[in-house]
Amino acid sequence: MNCPDNESKSESRPQFNIEFKIGEKDFNVAGEAASKVKKTLQQLGLEKEVVRNVAIVVYEAVMNVIIHANYGQLKVIIVPDKVVILTEDTGIGIPDLELAMKEGYSTATNEVREMGFGAGMGLPNIKQCSNKLNIKSQVGVGTVLEAIVYLSSKDKKEFFPQNIRLS
Amino acid sequence: MDLESIVKALNLKVRSGEDKLGTEVRGGYTGDLLSDVMANSKEGDIWITRQVHQNIVAVASLRDHAGIVLVQGSEPAKDTLEKAIKEGIPILVSDMSGFEITGRIYNLLINKTG
Numbered sequence: 001m002n003c004p005d006n007e008s009k010s011e012s013r014p015q016f017n018i019e020f021k022i023g024e025k026d027f028n029v030a031g032e033a034a035s036k037v038k039k040t041l042q043q044l045g046l047e048k049e050v051v052r053n054v055a056i057v058v059y060e061a062v063m064n065v066i067i068h069a070n071y072g073q074l075k076v077i078i079v080p081d082k083v084v085i086l087t088e089d090t091g092i093g094i095p096d097l098e099l100a101m102k103e104g105y106s107t108a109t110n111e112v113r114e115m116g117f118g119a120g121m122g123l124p125n126i127k128q129c130s131n132k133l134n135i136k137s138q139v140g141v142g143t144v145l146e147a148i149v150y151l152s153s154k155d156k157k158e159f160f161p162q163n164i165r166l167s
Numbered sequence: 168m169d170l171e172s173i174v175k176a177l178n179l180k181v182r183s184g185e186d187k188l189g190t191e192v193r194g195g196y197t198g199d200l201l202s203d204v205m206a207n208s209k210e211g212d213i214w215i216t217r218q219v220h221q222n223i224v225a226v227a228s229l230r231d232h233a234g235i236v237l238v239q240g241s242e243p244a245k246d247t248l249e250k251a252i253k254e255g256i257p258i259l260v261s262d263m264s265g266f267e268i269t270g271r272i273y274n275l276l277i278n279k280t281g
Contacts, residue, residue: 027221027222028222028246031222031224031226031228034225035225035229038229056205056206056229059205059229060205116201116218116220116222117202119200121202121203125202
């Protein structure tokens with residue numbers, strides 16, 4: 001975990017970053033990443049509900065990269081009013097995001113399903129647990145997922161699916 | 168009801184987390200789909216599953232489960248057990264089916280809590 005000196009000195013508010021590399025079929029990294037993020041948020045004294053939501057988003061987002069991509073990374077940025085969870089991967093991309101958002105729809109292999117993953121609940125869970133969700137995906141190139149969990153949970157949910165080119 | 172009472176009543180074998188058997192069990196959840204368990208189980212639940220790989224420890228730890236019960240004579244995989252010991256997550260095993268053990272734990276919890 002880095003705790004960078006804020007480049008912009010005008011903002012003396014703390015920012016914590018947690019980063020993880022995600023390799024292909026490295027199923028354990030999802031749990032490790034989610035545990036580490038959870039512990040960090042608990043140490044920062046964040047609300048239980050926020051910690052729970054962020055941990056679920058991290059777990060599911062990393063699991064998606066593991067299942068559907070060959071390489072990716074997770075970045076969790078904790079700023080005073082929100083937690084930003086960002087995954088980027090070089091995977092197969094999501095051809096139909098609307099379909100992918102449907103609970104129960106899955107393109108995971110049988111092998112993955114036998115382990116109890118790939119039930120088509122990952123993206124719906126992420127949506128459920130985040131206040132904002134932004135997914136950019138291009139078939140054959142990869143997917144960028146950005147989920148935001150506000151530290152005060154009164155903000156309403158927003159969802160912006162988009163299939164756009166990743167430059 | 169604490170974990171130890173359930174262990175004794177149903178003759179479960181304790182594979183990890185011996186020192187956590189005093190944990191209060193507030194409810195239970197049965198399931199093998201990790202996303203389902205992640206989304207719908209609650210803190211203090213005893214989780215009944217037949218998955219044995221390492222990710223069950225992650226899910227139980229993330230959701231603050233009281234413990235995990237492996238059914239049908241399943242044993243935790245080696246790395247699962249190591250991780251459970253490290254994280255202090257109780258793993259209990261039983262020869263009963265998921266159906267039977269769920270029913271019995273449910274009855275124990277209901278009768279105790281009215």
